[in-house]
């Protein structure tokens with residue numbers, strides 16, 4: 033019965049925690065569900081655990097505790113081929129771009145196809161790029177098609193970020209996890225990139241989760257915003273319910289005494305502001 | 307998001323150099339294959355396989371009799387001693403030549419900015435010292451230690467001393483070259499500051515230059531010492547003492563079980579030396 | 591240098607004195623003493639007679655020998671021999687170095703922990719189990735093999751291969767290839783162990799297989815360094831190839847051996863000049879190519 037319910041969700045997290053090494057707690061306890069096609073922004077201070085959460089959601093890291101279902105599959109049950117299949121359907125835009133610096137842009141973009149390509153095809157493409165048209169149109173969407181044959185380490189930070197976005201476009205996944213996709217571009221470009229990702233998500237019914245340092249962008253573009261702090265979800269609301277006090281709580285270094293209770297509450301309930 | 311759009315996908319171009327290089331490489335490869343008489347099939351030849359088998363089976367069991375082992379102690383220790391003395395003299399050769407051969411010390415860089423401009427005499431002198439040092443270093447390191455050993459055996463006679471000299475000269479050349487590279491990589495700003503206090507060049511070197519590069523300096527020297535141990539084990543082949551002589555004798559007499567023992571000794575020695583030098587490096 | 595910190599401790603020091611004096615200080619002296627003993631022992635054992643070098647008699651011997659080398663024999667046949675020897679030596683070094691790169695490449699991927707055993711690529715796998723244990727076997731085998739290849743010097747490998755495949759340059763190629771294969775295997779392994787994991791992570795998250803991650807994420811990062819290490823070892827190998835002939839493995843060394851044994855000092859000098867020229871050329875070529883790849 034429960035499994036059936038989970039099937040309807042893209043993601044379902046139950047008490048997910050992540051501890052690095054012995055004591056470095058990146059995520060304390062996260063519960064939420066994300067429906068297919070939903071658009072969610074995650075905000076929160078530096079070190080809150082947003083990136084760690086994404087690395088769990090894209091099957092790079094294994095949660096240290098709790099349970100995670102992706103599309104109805106419990107991730108503990110995924111191995112080998114099945115695991116790769118699930119990874120293929122989740123595209124990630126990394127905060128640090130995570131591109132291979134010495135490869136040409138086109139190879140970095142086409143590496144989004146690897147989940148679909150055979151080993152032989154991937155090797156052949158390194159010699160003489162395959163599916164150039166695809167890479168070209170993806171790069172065109174982010175506005176840097178003229179860099180297609182440039183070496184990636186010769187690009188500026190913002191251009192590299194757009195290459196990473198083009199890679200996800202080429203991957204054509206069901207879920208896009210975008211970790212700070214606009215951290216190194218100018219404000220107007222930032223808005224248009226967020227817009228682009230949301231449009232693509234809408235047109236092709238993709239689920240979109242985005243970490244943002246810019247609260248304005250999050251509130252302006254997303255119907256649902258989750259605030260994360262110290263490895264727990266402080267709130268999970270639609271933007272019109274988010275007021276300055278909540279944001280102050282989220283970003284303040286030391287919480288005022290009256291709010292301490294709420295955090296205690298948050299830790300037991302995961303959602304302080306239901 | 308708009309940019310001056312290209313309507314057509316541009317071609318990615320390969321440089322002329324890469325074609326030319328590929329061609330040259332192919333020629334060298336084919337010609338090298340022929341000249342070096344490369345022939346992978348030799349391992350399928352019955353006689354060669356028989357030899358291989360004779361060698362491998364002959365190694366077991368290794369000769370661990372106390373007679374043989376006690377005979378080998380001295381050459382083994384001698385190998386270490388040769389490597390140590392060789393390296394020390396190599397430092398003595400490489401260090402001064404390395405300093406003179408450092409561009410930023412002798413003829414260029416901030417330290418010579420004001421000094422060298424005015425005086426043609428001084429400039430000639432510095433330039434000739436610099437090029438002489440570089441030339442000597444290049445000569446020393448380009449002739450393999452083995453050939454040096456042979457010549458020293460002729461010049462000063464058989465025995466470990468020729469081995470020491472061979473390592474000293476060949477490694478002196480290598481050390482000197484790398485020392486000068488290490489010196490050149492040092493940060494010049496502290497040197498400038500020191501010089502502006504009125505320190506002499508030598509003082510600048512001792513206070514500002516050498517301390518900066520000391521870890522690299524020691525580390526590379528130790529690495530060379532590790533190489534010297536292997537080299538001095540081999541130099542025995544030309545009668546310059548050490549373990550090599552024994553290995554050649556055993557090999558020529560087809561006493562492969564002794565060869566295995568000797569290789570074991572060599573292995574232990576090299577491991578011990580690697581361990582010691584890793585310890586010293588960690589102390590830095 | 592390490593003793594210098596001790597000298598200041600006598601004065602009134604403005605910093606906590608125990609940090610510079612005391613135990614560490616004592617150890618420094620013990621260490622220096624041990625070092626001195628070690629050096630003296632080596633001095634005594636290696637029969638170094640520096641005085642000999644500077645004495646009239648010893649110095650005279652060396653000078654006399656140098657005089658015998660002059661002038662180099664530049665007659666036609668000798669020059670032709672030298673040229674042929676040089677080309678053969680070049681060929682041996684080239685083939686040997688290529689063989690060594692092939693050996694290193696085929697072993698090193700098994701010998702690097704982060705590719706075969708643990709780390710990012712294995713995060714999602716159960717932490718225990720027989721599969722993990724099984725992966726340890728090729729890892730340790732590869733490490734052991736590389737160690738074995740590296741420990742035996744080229745000249746000894748040459749002795750062995752001359753016995754196995756007979757006299758000639760091919761024995762030299764094998765000797766160079768096998769020893770250098772071990773050396774490069776170790777160097778390549780170190781490069782592999784510090785690849786930047788971020789691109790690897792992102793490739794894995796697109797659903798790429800281990801082989802594809804190797805092709806797209808790891809090789810592009812490491813190949814330039816692999817190439818430059820290989821070129822660097824080529825510089826070493828050209829020197830070794832020049833002497834392998836002493837044990838019958840072809841090249842200039844064979845001719846040098848003959849010239850030395852027959853006391854043809856003038857021919858020897860010609861051959862040494864040939865070595866010098868060849869080695870210098872290869873050094874320049876390799877340095878040039880290394881600049882190109884990085």
Ligand SMILES: Nc1ncnc2c1ncn2[C@@H]1O[C@H](COP(=O)(O)OP(=O)(O)OP(=O)(O)O)[C@@H](O)[C@H]1O
Nearest residue numbers: 052056057058077078079080081082083084085127
């Ligand atoms: N591989 C790791 N090993 C150890 N600790 C880690 C590791 N990755 C993250 N952490 C720690 O986990 C915590 C959460 O890090 P995370 O990168 O998820 O934060 P974040 O919310 O993405 O921050 P930012 O907004 O600055 O990107 C931090 O305290 C960080 O130091």
Ligand SMILES: [Mg+2]
Nearest residue numbers: 082083084127
């Ligand atoms: Mg982050």
